Amino acid sequence: MERIDLRSDTVTLPSPAMREAMARAAVGDDVWNEDPTVAELEALAAELTGKPAGLFVPSGSMANLIAQLVHAGRGDEVICGQDTHCMHDEVGAGAALAGVQYAWIPGDGRFTAEQVAERIRPRTFHTPGTALVWIENTHNRGGGTIFPPDEVSRIAALCRARGLPLHLDGARIFHAAVARGVPVRELTRPFDSLSFCLSKALGAPAGSVLCGSREFRTAAHRFRKMLGGGMRQVGILAAAGLYALRHNVDxxxxxxxxxxxxxxxxxxxxxxxxxxxxxxxxxxxxxxxxxxxxxxxxxxxxxxxxxxxxxxxxxxxxxxxxxxxxxxxxxxxxxxxxxx
Ligand SMILES: Cc1ncc(COP(=O)(O)O)c(C=O)c1O
Known part of the structure; x- marks a missing residue:
């Protein structure tokens, strides 16, 4: 019987050409920052998203947890949309390991700057302080919906005015960029930091890249090690990611x-x-x-x-x-x- 697997875009198998690129990859010990293929992938990811630095991580879930650990801490609050992946589908990692709670906005994952403003609260001896605003684009449980770029800009302006970082879970941000016919950096520009997945329809077997400032990368790098996400000759996987970015976006x-x-x-x-x-x-x-x-x-x-x-x-x-x-x-x- 023919099997047509539409459960997720994570079920893709690496193509022969991708496997060939993996087999030929130059590798080194990435925990010692010595893997040239990882460095190449991180540089390409940073360039495409318009950020100063990238960090290769094993999964989208680890990228999300690291972003929360960098930007927020125990007793802090993260403002996000309803049914956001980090809140709904990551076994409560944000609460269990970063110590955050979520102030979530009802709807299909999209929301307005006014809805964010209503939920921002100061850190007092009673209240959790808002530490981070989080957007998922495209929104998985919302049905692959694209967050309207103009609203992202309004939310980013609000975050700047209130001194809050704005993070993008862009597991499928390339889908939004292709659908809108714009370079991905146009959609990532308003964010302080972001991640995207190489293993969701881009066809790589694993991996995500976190992008942001150099300081963000330095902090994220420490948390990656803390979570056991430092990998050794992982250029083999980075080569699949490079192949995916070069051949599977359009x-x-x-x-x-x-x-x-x-x-x-x-x-x-x-x-x-x-x-x-x-x-x-x-x-x-x-x-x-x-x-x-x-x-x-x-x-x-x-x-x-x-x-x-x-x-x-x-x-x-x-x-x-x-x-x-x-x-x-x-x-x-x-x-x-x-x-x-
Ligand atoms: C929006 C979003 N963020 C994060 C993830 C987590 O990615 P991973 O499965 O690589 O941990 C997913 C997975 O489907 C996702 O859809």
């Missing part, structure tokens, strides 16, 4: 087209609630009749893999290992399963 447009194709097909399936107009990038959220988990199981029996973020919705994510023909077959299976 093609993200195909994933967006496939997501719209899927959304349009699913919108015609009786019982599913899908609005193709809401599909901005590579994530399609479908409201489902009955229990989402059960439907995911029935689809899996027919070879179509999806994920249920909660009991009312299932999520399909397009990526470089599924083409338009596979999308059409997946949509046909969904239609048949729901009709059965």
């Amino acid at each position: 093609r993200i447009a195909e994933d967006h087209a496939n997501a719209r194709r899927l959304a349009t097909a699913l919108a015609a399936v009786p019982g599913l609630a899908v609005d193709p107009a809401r599909v901005e990038t590579n994530i399609v959220m479908a409201g489902v009749p009955g229990a989402a988990g059960k439907l995911v199981e029935r689809l899996a029996e027919r070879g179509v893999l999806a994920w249920a973020p909660d009991d009312r919705r299932i999520r399909f994510v397009t990526h470089l290992d599924v083409d338009a023909a596979a999308i059409d077959r997946a949509a046909a299976v969904v239609r048949e399963v729901l009709a059965a």
